[in-house]
Amino acid sequence: MAIRIVLxxxxxxxxxxxxxxxxxxxxxxxxxxxxxxxxxxxxxxSEMRSTEVTVPDLATMSMEEAxxxxxxxxxxxxxxxxxxxLKVASGKILQQDPVAGASVRRGRRVKLVMSLGGRVLxxxxxxxxxxxxxxxxxxxxxxxxxxxxxxxSREEPAGRVVAQAPLSESxxxxxxxxxxxxxxxxxxxxxxxxxxxxxxGTAAQRWVRSYGFRVxxxxxxxxxxxxxxxxxxxxxPSGYPVPSKQIVELSxxx
Numbered sequence: 001m002a003i004r005i006v007l008x009x010x011x012x013x014x015x016x017x018x019x020x021x022x023x024x025x026x027x028x029x030x031x032x033x034x035x036x037x038x039x040x041x042x043x044x045x046s047e048m049r050s051t052e053v054t055v056p057d058l059a060t061m062s063m064e065e066a067x068x069x070x071x072x073x074x075x076x077x078x079x080x081x082x083x084x085x086l087k088v089a090s091g092k093i094l095q096q097d098p099v100a101g102a103s104v105r106r107g108r109r110v111k112l113v114m115s116l117g118g119r120v121l122x123x124x125x126x127x128x129x130x131x132x133x134x135x136x137x138x139x140x141x142x143x144x145x146x147x148x149x150x151x152x153s154r155e156e157p158a159g160r161v162v163a164q165a166p167l168s169e170s171x172x173x174x175x176x177x178x179x180x181x182x183x184x185x186x187x188x189x190x191x192x193x194x195x196x197x198x199x200x201g202t203a204a205q206r207w208v209r210s211y212g213f214r215v216x217x218x219x220x221x222x223x224x225x226x227x228x229x230x231x232x233x234x235x236x237p238s239g240y241p242v243p244s245k246q247i248v249e250l251s252x253x254x
Contacts, residue, residue: 055110057100058093066093066112074106081113086173090117118173125168126161131182134161138178146177150184158185188243195238196231201252204231208248216249223253 053073058066066077080097088094095113098104121142126134135145146165153162163181166172191211196204205215216235223232233251236242 051106052103053106055096055098055100055102055104058096058110058112059100060088060092062091062093063112063114070110075104076107076109078109078111079114080111082116083113084117084119085115086118088115088117090115121172121174121176123164123166123168123170123172123176123178126164126178126180127168128156129161131159131161131180134180142174143172144175144177146179148180148182150182152185152187153183154186156183158183190241190243193234193236193238193240193242193248196234196250197238199231200229201231201250204234204250208250212244213242214245214247216247219249219251220254221251227253229253 053075055075056069056073058069061069063077063079070077083094085094092115093112094115097111098108119142123143124137124141126137129137131148138145151162153160156162160183161180162183165179166176172178194207196207199207201218205218208215219233221232223230230253231250232253235249236246242248
């Protein structure tokens with residue numbers, strides 16, 4: 001059998017007032033807590049904004065110039081590396097990390113790469129070296145092989161470098177052109193072709209071979225009986241300049 005509790009009207013009114021008061025207190029506390037959390041969030045966000053700065057562009061500045069710009073922002077400059085660069089003068093900032101425009105907190109380190117300017121090279125001594133090997137050496141060392149001319153030389157064998165421009169040990173920058181004069185070997189001696197007409201064919205051929213020339217085809221042509229076996233024609237003709245190993249053709253009377 002269920003027992004039903006019956007409250008008096010006065011007690012029920014009092015209980016209702018207590019419930020309303022409790023709800024009011026709880027709701028007010030929740031609103032106060034929410035307001036506190038929101039205020040704390042906004043304060044932290046404002047604090048973070050006040051400690052953030054935008055990294056300036058430091059490229060091509062000196063350390064002194066960059067420090068004047070970053071000191072008020074509480075940014076710490078740190079040189080991380082040095083590098084040669086033809087476009088940026090020595091002692092100037094070449095690169096930075098973080099990059100310009102990045103938002104960072106105060107006290108952040110900005111790492112810098114400083115320029116050493118254009119790298120100064122010293123032209124190597126190429127004389128006496130093989131022409132083909134020299135081209136690889138120039139490319140390896142950062143030069144550009146320039147023009148190459150040839151000339152006869154008694155001192156250097158064919159294919160060896162005789163002279164160069166710029167001279168060895170001259171200062172230069174990467175990519176500089178280096179020109180070479182290459183030996184074509186000793187100049188071959190040049191002779192003046194003698195007159196072989198009237199000599200016997202055998203004597204003429206002996207002379208040709210003794211001076212380093214080569215005997216070409218010997219042609220026999222009709223001539224008087226008194227001239228049989230004698231040279232009646234020659235090529236090259238007498239008085240003509242001829243180098244060694246020249247082919248000499250003879251015409252002999254039959």
